[in-house]
Amino acid sequence: MRFNPFAWAKLKFLCHAGDSEIGGFGITSRDDLLLVEDFVTVKQSTTAISVKFDDVAVAEFFEDQVDADRMPEQFARIWLHTHPGDCPNPSSTDEVTFARVFGNCDWAIMFILARGGQTYCRLRFNSGPGGSMNIPVAVDFYTSFAASDHTAWQKEHKRNVTIEPLVPRNRLLAQSDDWDLVEDPFANEVEALLEDDMFEFEVESWEDDQCRI
Numbered sequence: 012m013r014f015n016p017f018a019w020a021k022l023k024f025l026c027h028a029g030d031s032e033i034g035g036f037g038i039t040s041r042d043d044l045l046l047v048e049d050f051v052t053v054k055q056s057t058t059a060i061s062v063k064f065d066d067v068a069v070a071e072f073f074e075d076q077v078d079a080d081r082m083p084e085q086f087a088r089i090w091l092h093t094h095p096g097d098c099p100n101p102s103s104t105d106e107v108t109f110a111r112v113f114g115n116c117d118w119a120i121m122f123i124l125a126r127g128g129q130t131y132c133r134l135r136f137n138s139g140p141g142g143s144m145n146i147p148v149a150v151d152f153y154t155s156f157a158a159s160d161h162t163a164w165q166k167e168h169k170r171n172v173t174i175e176p177l178v179p180r181n182r183l184l185a186q187s188d189d190w191d192l193v194e195d196p197f198a199n200e201v202e203a204l205l206e207d208d209m210f211e212f213e214v215e216s217w218e219d220d221q222c223r224i
């Protein structure tokens with residue numbers, strides 16, 4: 012799968028725009044369903060370890076894309092989200108979401124970008140005998156692409172992303188089972204973030220045994 016520089020820059024920008032994960036959909040070229048030309052977010056509730064899309068917002072996003080004359084294959088097959096730290100491997104929740112939401116599509120892709128720059132990309136086929144495979148990722152500088160628009164991206168983040176506080180479990184015992192006590196995953200990331208290069212020319216694949224979280 013390839014990103015054009017615009018989509019890649021926007022994903023990287025939004026990955027670091029707030030102290031939470033962020034998710035959205037890849038919009039692809041009609042002629043090349045594996046060339047991501049834009050990354051679009053919808054209203055979502057996020058924490059440092061989770062993203063939950065608003066169902067109504069997803070439905071509206073799909074309607075807008077159809078109105079823009081795009082086919083579902085161009086906007087509803089590539090699920091992109093970010094992870095804190097430097098581990099891009101899918102969590103068990105990611106796997107459940109991928110199967111539940113995209114299990115009825117003939118094919119779909121789960122792409123994860125970790126804040127450290129590591130990536131994970133899996134193509135899943137649901138038709139025929141089915142199957143899935145990890146596929147390489149690249150930023151394609153030979154495609155045409157729009158200029159970056161940090162102001163608009165920041166506004167999109169503010170409009171769509173609600174960051175929920177992480178609360179220690181023992182304070183919520185009587186109220187909810189859904190919360191976990193989580194150490195601040197960004198505590199050691201500040202230095203790395205400052206050195207982060209917004210525009211990388213290569214996207215390195217990642218080995219399972221390199222994950223630290």
Ligand SMILES: [Zn+2]
Binds near residue numbers: 093102123
């Ligand atoms: Zn995830």
